[in-house]
Amino acid sequence: MRRQASDRLLFCLKRDQRRVRKRMSASGSDASKASEDEMPVSTEQPQLLEIRGLTKGFPGVQALDHVDFTLHEGEIHGLLGENGAGKSTLIKVLTGVFKRDAGTIRLDGQDIEARDPADALSLGIGTVYQEVNLLPNLSVAENLFIGRQPHRFGLVRTGEMRRRSQELLAGYGLDIDVANPLSAYSVAVQQIVAIARAVDLSAKVLILDEPTASLDAQEVETLFRILRDLKSRGIGIVFVTHFLDQVYAVCDRITVLRNGRLVGSRPIAELPRIELVSMMLGRELAAEALHRNQRKAVTGEPLVAFKDYGKRRLLEPFDLAVRPGEVVGLAGLLGSGRTETAKLVFGIERADSGQAFVDGKPVRIATPRDAARLRFGFTPEDRKTEGIVAELSVRENIILALQAQRGWLRLIPRRRQEEIADRFIKLLDIRTPDAEKPIGLLSGGNQQKALLARWLATEPRFLILDEPTRGIDVGAHAEIIRLIERLCEDGLALLVISSELEEIASYSDRVVVLRDRRHVRELSGSDVSANTIMTTIAGH
Amino acid sequence: MIRRHLPVLITLAVFIVGYMICLAQFPSFASTRVIGNLLTDNAFLGIVAVGMTFVILSGGIDLSVGSVIAFTGVFLAVTIEKYGLNPYLAFILVLGIAGLFGAGMGFLIHTFQIPAFIVTLAGMFLARGLCFVLTTDSIPINAPAYGQITDIAFRLPGGGRVTFIAMVMLLTFAVGIVLAHFTRFGANVYALGGNRTSAELMGVPVRKTTIRIYMLSSFLAALAGIVFSFYTSAGYSLAATGVELDTIAAVVIGGTLLTGGYGTIIGTLVGVLIQGLIQTYITFEGTLSSWWTKIAIGALLFAFIVLQRGLSAASLRTR
Ligand SMILES: Nc1ncnc2c1ncn2[C@@H]1O[C@H](COP(=O)(O)OP(=O)(O)OP(=O)(O)O)[C@@H](O)[C@H]1O
Numbered sequence A: 001m002r003r004q005a006s007d008r009l010l011f012c013l014k015r016d017q018r019r020v021r022k023r024m025s026a027s028g029s030d031a032s033k034a035s036e037d038e039m040p041v042s043t044e045q046p047q048l049l050e051i052r053g054l055t056k057g058f059p060g061v062q063a064l065d066h067v068d069f070t071l072h073e074g075e076i077h078g079l080l081g082e083n084g085a086g087k088s089t090l091i092k093v094l095t096g097v098f099k100r101d102a103g104t105i106r107l108d109g110q111d112i113e114a115r116d117p118a119d120a121l122s123l124g125i126g127t128v129y130q131e132v133n134l135l136p137n138l139s140v141a142e143n144l145f146i147g148r149q150p151h152r153f154g155l156v157r158t159g160e161m162r163r164r165s166q167e168l169l170a171g172y173g174l175d176i177d178v179a180n181p182l183s184a185y186s187v188a189v190q191q192i193v194a195i196a197r198a199v200d201l202s203a204k205v206l207i208l209d210e211p212t213a214s215l216d217a218q219e220v221e222t223l224f225r226i227l228r229d230l231k232s233r234g235i236g237i238v239f240v241t242h243f244l245d246q247v248y249a250v251c252d253r254i255t256v257l258r259n260g261r262l263v264g265s266r267p268i269a270e271l272p273r274i275e276l277v278s279m280m281l282g283r284e285l286a287a288e289a290l291h292r293n294q295r296k297a298v299t300g301e302p303l304v305a306f307k308d309y310g311k312r313r314l315l316e317p318f319d320l321a322v323r324p325g326e327v328v329g330l331a332g333l334l335g336s337g338r339t340e341t342a343k344l345v346f347g348i349e350r351a352d353s354g355q356a357f358v359d360g361k362p363v364r365i366a367t368p369r370d371a372a373r374l375r376f377g378f379t380p381e382d383r384k385t386e387g388i389v390a391e392l393s394v395r396e397n398i399i400l401a402l403q404a405q406r407g408w409l410r411l412i413p414r415r416r417q418e419e420i421a422d423r424f425i426k427l428l429d430i431r432t433p434d435a436e437k438p439i440g441l442l443s444g445g446n447q448q449k450a451l452l453a454r455w456l457a458t459e460p461r462f463l464i465l466d467e468p469t470r471g472i473d474v475g476a477h478a479e480i481i482r483l484i485e486r487l488c489e490d491g492l493a494l495l496v497i498s499s500e501l502e503e504i505a506s507y508s509d510r511v512v513v514l515r516d517r518r519h520v521r522e523l524s525g526s527d528v529s530a531n532t533i534m535t536t537i538a539g540h
Numbered sequence B: 001m002i003r004r005h006l007p008v009l010i011t012l013a014v015f016i017v018g019y020m021i022c023l024a025q026f027p028s029f030a031s032t033r034v035i036g037n038l039l040t041d042n043a044f045l046g047i048v049a050v051g052m053t054f055v056i057l058s059g060g061i062d063l064s065v066g067s068v069i070a071f072t073g074v075f076l077a078v079t080i081e082k083y084g085l086n087p088y089l090a091f092i093l094v095l096g097i098a099g100l101f102g103a104g105m106g107f108l109i110h111t112f113q114i115p116a117f118i119v120t121l122a123g124m125f126l127a128r129g130l131c132f133v134l135t136t137d138s139i140p141i142n143a144p145a146y147g148q149i150t151d152i153a154f155r156l157p158g159g160g161r162v163t164f165i166a167m168v169m170l171l172t173f174a175v176g177i178v179l180a181h182f183t184r185f186g187a188n189v190y191a192l193g194g195n196r197t198s199a200e201l202m203g204v205p206v207r208k209t210t211i212r213i214y215m216l217s218s219f220l221a222a223l224a225g226i227v228f229s230f231y232t233s234a235g236y237s238l239a240a241t242g243v244e245l246d247t248i249a250a251v252v253i254g255g256t257l258l259t260g261g262y263g264t265i266i267g268t269l270v271g272v273l274i275q276g277l278i279q280t281y282i283t284f285e286g287t288l289s290s291w292w293t294k295i296a297i298g299a300l301l302f303a304f305i306v307l308q309r310g311l312s313a314a315s316l317r318t319r
């Protein structure tokens, strides 16, 4: 029963694989070659956006190498590829953030060259960039309307702007005070605001670069409903995601990039999942990569335990214990208290009730420093603001926590730093020309991997992972899950937060389900399945 | 709601408490004369501070304002007294020159991505240097227009006067408030201070806004220079040294975050008044050296910066 989820996944893959093999033997070509054969472009809908031979290089990387991309009216087009494949770069060149080295872009048959994002907006191209980029200090309404506030005699009509914002967000099922600064709301709300803004701005083309990363299932459904509506109005949508389920749920067509090159473009209806994956990876994903080794039930004394731990207005008191070699999953909707649990446990928020124990002895965790001293590790969900130091190199980012733990006076020797960095770059397959590149210049998913490496480098005894696989491509996804399991075998205690129920069910020994800032139920043994988690979250 | 305006409210509370203390010690603080003078004496500081608030809100800094004030005074003195230029024409001319000067700084800051600190530091030396090119002496301005303008005043009951220059300051604040909080330009300024990259990705016209911000700051510095020349009736190359730092202090005490993005214009007015209050207190006290003003402002500044750190840490915690 415990293996149910991963087994199901495996079954799907095998089924797809069988189909592919059949097709391959019929056509006599291998999977990746088949994908390079250009499929005839569908001609039902007129072409909206036509990119030809787009090329863009950065020092040391060819991010785009003669890429072609065609978007039709009323089409949802998935742009896929591994971390660092060049998806975000394509979008940024298209919208004028970067200047292209070569190539043409035509919109409605007209050659265009956006000078800057404002220019792209005026051409009718609305974009949500990967790093949810809004202004935390402005109100929600201002974020939605900046640059196009309703005004009269040069004065912004704030009341009108707020009313329209409220209406706009109501369409996303969001009822918040739009006069509050954006920073008052969670990452998920911010992401919805960013989407709402882009949707409202896109007269012709809407581009979404991993917009669903911090949304829960219900919010994703709402988004898809809106996308389908836009589609029926003839708007072309470019959708970047690493969730293959979502690709199959909404996309009409996909284009795959690998190492800056075009691999192929296909209608989704005739593309088995396994083939899509091999298009992305350039090899077949080993089936066992997604297979979870079955583990015996973990017994013994808990490594960390929390009794009646809580904070008023943040989270109701809860009990939680994690044993060495055990993975405890935290599941629940966004805002249910998952991240808050992690923050309390790691001392980012100070608990005002209860007691924490490590190895059975009471301890005080008032600050993250206390937690780090107890050899806890934490990878936050909001990597852009809470995680990376964009100006520092990949190496420096990886050794940051380890160095902080040793104290800044006992500098880790440079050689040792390089060894550590290289080891994790290899282990997690971080795509970077070298360890000295500023981390801010890496692709989003690779930054996420480096952040994970930072905490792994400290060799923690207890590690909290908040959405560890977010924004990470399928190949590395499996790697990270494997890594989680390996860490467990080494006796690490893990607390993992994830919105992906299948995933959390596959590696967790126990799952704590949260609702409305409360730990409502703990599932263990055969109860750990995506279905049970789902029904518990729903409260039935 | 309260939380958002906390810094301003604290500034206001400091002002009220300070005023009460002064009043307890010197009952004449209640007189309209003292209040009128408070406004007049700090008029030029208030006007530059409005411009500086925009600059700091956008995440920048303008170190050139003191020099621009001095330049304005010298320019007016030289053109009016030596060349007999019509004072009003001279005003328009100097405001235009300063506007161009600011626009140039904004252009450099944006185009070459040079820190505002460095560009405006260069601007500071440049403007100060130009003063000396024009003249090294202190030139008195005796134009009749000056006498007429300084005579304009709104009489308050109790013998106080709200002078023309005080009115100019209050008007500048009024315009500043409208500009910052009720126009697209204002929203763009806050956007730049919130996160420059995000603002750019959201289509905020970063270049145009940056240029306008520094243009506004230099323009207001020139206006302050004009006001200052009414106040002193002279132009002198070494005038207004260090005013840029007083201005920055007023803005920060007024609750604007030095890193940009958060703050209000009205807070700056209170910040200016607090500085004026300290100054007036020390004048009344009589025995204290005027350097105590600097010490008091230094202490306040320090307290406010610590307070802001605390507040922003607290707001992050309760997110
Ligand atoms: N500003 C930049 N300067 C230098 N290199 C860059 C810059 N932006 C991106 N790159 C490099 O270009 C390559 C493509 O990055 P890109 O962000 O397009 O990847 P991606 O497909 O969006 O990946 P992910 O799924 O991780 O978001 C990467 O190797 C990255 O390091």
Ligand SMILES: [Mg+2]
Residues within 6 Å of the ligand: A087, A088, A089, A130, A209, A443, A444, A445
């Ligand atoms: Mg990307």
